[in-house]
Amino acid sequence: MSMNADGAAETLTMARPVVADDASSEGVREPVSAVSCRALSIGHGERVVLQSASFAIPAGSFVGLLGPNGAGKTTFLRALLGLTPVRGGELRIFGARPVCGDRSVGYMPQSRTPIRVRLTGRDMLASSLHGERWGPPRLNAEDARRIDEALHAADAQELAARRIDALSGGELQRLRLAQALLGAPRLLLLDEPLASFDPVRMREAALQIRDVARRAGATVICSAHDIDPLLGVMDSVLYIARGRARLGSVDEVITSSALSDLYGAPVEVYRSPRGRVFVSADAA
Numbered sequence: 637m638s639m640n641a642d643g644a645a646e647t648l649t650m651a652r653p654v655v656a657d658d659a660s661s662e663g664v665r666e667p668v669s670a671v672s673c674r675a676l677s678i679g680h681g682e683r684v685v686l687q688s689a690s691f692a693i694p695a696g697s698f699v700g701l702l703g704p705n706g707a708g709k710t711t712f713l714r715a716l717l718g719l720t721p722v723r724g725g726e727l728r729i730f731g732a733r734p735v736c737g738d739r740s741v742g743y744m745p746q747s748r749t750p751i752r753v754r755l756t757g758r759d760m761l762a763s764s765l766h767g768e769r770w771g772p773p774r775l776n777a778e779d780a781r782r783i784d785e786a787l788h789a790a791d792a793q794e795l796a797a798r799r800i801d802a803l804s805g806g807e808l809q810r811l812r813l814a815q816a817l818l819g820a821p822r823l824l825l826l827d828e829p830l831a832s833f834d835p836v837r838m839r840e841a842a843l844q845i846r847d848v849a850r851r852a853g854a855t856v857i858c859s860a861h862d863i864d865p866l867l868g869v870m871d872s873v874l875y876i877a878r879g880r881a882r883l884g885s886v887d888e889v890i891t892s893s894a895l896s897d898l899y900g901a902p903v904e905v906y907r908s909p910r911g912r913v914f915v916s917a918d919a920a
């Protein structure tokens with residue numbers, strides 16, 4: 637499936653109600669959503685990525701972020717990191733505006749290029765703890781403890797002493813997951829973390845990420861091009877296309893009618909007898 641996401645139209649699509657972030661009229665405090673968007677608009681220049689989108693992601697959930705090439709998945713993640721400005725509406729993370737450098741948000745950027753630097757896994761994590769300082773990182777006991785914890789959480793201890801330029805794609809991904817876990821984040825933003833795996837390992841990696849996030853108590857937003865490895869792993873899908881967004885369960889969102897509505901053009905969803913899902917948006 638591949639298409640441009642031009643021609644955005646105003647949308648307000650919610651599969652789950654926006655969770656109230658404040659005390660209700662009865663004085664009962666509702667849980668704060670991990671992410672809430674109200675009439676959110678973001679984009680680059682003339683390019684509209686989201687136009688007046690509203691949805692709320694419950695804390696603790698695992699959300700698969702899907703959509704065609706160029707729909708705006710990375711842009712949305714970067715808005716949550718405070719790197720892409722909000723043009724209109726409201727974007728909140730646990731009730732607060734996104735800010736750059738927030739340690740409670742872990743990020744695994746999209747990366748398909750092999751790393752060619754002569755660092756060990758531990759050095760790689762250490763440099764992201766003190767990336768603001770010039771020169772080799774000097775770690776105190778607290779830094780070392782945090783690195784050990786993150787390596788343990790991502791099941792990557794044995795990679796700590798290995799040179800990262802000699803790791804397989806999957807090993808490097810595990811290390812990058814540990815890196816994203818460094819600040820004990822409440823929100824984990826993963827941009828195509830499954831891209832370097834073959835189809836069988838993709839599913840294993842998705843399950844591992846879910847387990848790691850559960851142990852860490854983190855909410856996950858995980859972008860992907862292929863929905864299959866995330867089936868049965870994610871709690872909900874956030875689908876972005878043509879400036880519009882829809883959040884809900886797989887059964888609510890990945891249907892011909894829901895996606896045709898989102899794209900504003902015919903989209904067909906096929907399910908194979910073995911449960912694989914195919915989205916055909918060629919005509920959209």
Ligand SMILES: Nc1ncnc2c1ncn2[C@@H]1O[C@H](COP(=O)(O)OP(=O)(O)OP(=O)(O)O)[C@@H](O)[C@H]1O
Pocket residue numbers: 680681683685703704705706707708709710711712
């Ligand atoms: N810095 C930028 N300046 C201008 N346009 C940009 C910039 N970054 C992204 N875009 C455009 O914004 C749109 C959304 O890009 P984005 O990378 O968020 O999409 P995506 O859904 O992550 O794509 P893919 O699945 O191909 O990785 C694209 O049309 C892209 O060309």
